[in-house]
Amino acid sequence: MQAIALYITQTIALIRKEMLALLKDPSSRALLLAPALMQTLLFGYGATYDLTYAPFSVLDQSRGATSTELLARIEATGIFARVATLDNASQIAGQIDSGDSLLVVVFPPDFESRLAAQTEAPMQVILDGRNSATSSAAASQIAAIVGAYNQSLGATSPISILRRAWFNPNYESRWNLMPAMIASLSMLQTLMLAALSVAREREQGTFDQLLVTPLTPSQILIGKALPSIIIGLVQSTIIFLVILFWFQIPMAGSVWLLYFGLVTFTIAAVGIGLSISAVSLTMQQAMLYTFMLIMPLMLLSGLLTPVRNMPAILQIATYVNPLRFGIDTVRRVYLEGATFADVATNFIPLLAVAAVTLPLSAWLFRNRLS
Template sequence: MLASLLRILTLIHKELLVILKDPKSRASLVLPPILQCLIFGYAATYDLNTVPYALVDLDRSATSRELVSKLEGSGIFRRQTTLAQIGQAVTLLNTQKVVLVVVIERDFERQLAGGGKAAVQVIADGRNSNTSGVALGYANTIIADFANDWRSRQGLSGPVVEVTSRAWFNPQLETRWTMIPSLIGTITMMMTMMLTAMSVAREREEGTFDQLLVAPFTPTEIMIGKAVPSMIVGIVQSSAILIVALFWFQIPFAGSLATLSLGLALFLAAAIGFGLFLSSLASNMQQAMILCFVFLMPFMLLSGLMSPVDNMPEVLQYATVINPLKYAISITRRVYLEGAHLTEMLPDMLALVAIAAVTMPVSAWMFRHRLN
């Protein structure tokens, strides 16, 4: 038992030396994750801070001007240009100079006062339906507010319902808050899975793997000796990203650090288990790399990182059962932002344990029993 433990420590020591020896490879383990976290933290956002728009005011009344100043007073809507007719707006939208064209129809003031159809037309560029959806939402809210104000000023009765809204866990609804915690799992998975798979494949290619098998190591010891260093690297990387999230982006941490750490450790075990499994399928580094790539892609897409898993077709939702990243994103978001407790996260954690419990022994067995 002790001998076995010492052998495992030997393997871990060797593996860490190989990984950390070269300053370039040392840097490549920490810098890219932080860099990716920063870039994606800023880039991966659905929020719109400004909406460039074109105004077509066909009414030219005091009320229409009031509406416009309400729009622009929000600080979000920036008028690019004012047009005399809708026809001119086409080019602006086509060339993406503006996101929206707001058309205040003729007779707006009169209809508003007279109880008729006071119409505002909002035309959005749907090439990116997400951006346009957000911009339309802003416009709708402001115009509804304006109508409510107008009515109360006029002392009009009738059903006026005010929707007060609150967002828990992310009051300003910033995409960044959603994205960065998810990136902890995404980035570390990319790195650790590759690292694990490639390190085994490199040993196979260079023949040192045979050397390990001939030495008194058991496959389980080799497996642990490969998994633990990747685990350490993964822990360092996820901590680095966590620090960026906490102190650079200043996203408040709502949950317990212990729960998050446990969740991430289990996730790393599952991801590394997958990496080991892929490496036992590959006979050289090229194959290992391509296998990782082929698996990482759907893992990332079907994880909830970009769109909720619940929105996916049922068949694909079943396929996400084996996706460690799905559980990691659920754990990081819920623990980090919502402050979910350990008991609530148990189903996700058990799933990760199950993934690791299958992939790790299978890959250890494959080390020795792989054909050729």
């Protein structure tokens, strides 16, 4: 019994010692509390599948009382916000391609006359299929509104909906998710490699030797960044080939533009990873900081839920997230066939992140670690 009691006492003492070591260290307390709090808030506000905001455009060629009433019912939901009233069908493509409108509601010229003749009156709903979950939810909402209005009219005057999803005609979630993997999966490995590169040498004691060599900070930066960039692009290529040939998701855009976007995105991601590595004194710290950062980057990227559905403060925060613009560029080039002019604005925040993080890394190499 004495041996068992001693065993228990010693174990409790060790547990107490470890708890005190964790709780007395300010950095440990922050790592215990901050990630859980931050990720819970992000999941609660950012990772929502509810359709809370759906911008739409209208092409009303009938200009009758029924179409006006239907549009009033759609806008009265508080979910659908009309952002444009179109004059002709040629304007539809610009609204969907740019992402300004999630859907376009079209009433043909004979819509009112068909209802008056008690024949089926079709209305068209054109949806942006690049985010299949959101477009499907919006289509269901429109169908419910039209169904309720049909009941109020009676069975003699039915209104039917003709739906068409651009860039993803069958609403396949794989078409929305898989192209985004080209950027997101490669970023996980790229960020980790870059974050561990300097911390590994610091822990092994070889980085101090590197600092006394004739190499300049810029040379050290390039030497650390380029391998991670190359590995990231190789991984993106593997994912791209699997999506294209195994899953047979057709690519509509330019391969060269896709890779130009991936190179820019990877450089920005490596800049973040090198900054983490320069601040971290050990590999364990670098891994903890990286894991803390990866989850918010994923949640605020638009990978699973649209950025437009997030609260305004989180939408602003996404501008410093290179993954948001990397995913958007890949999706638009791959599925939509977007040109450089269509995605040029995505390169501005990517270049801005790289322009801040890479010089910051070089400064940290020279001042913090020397």
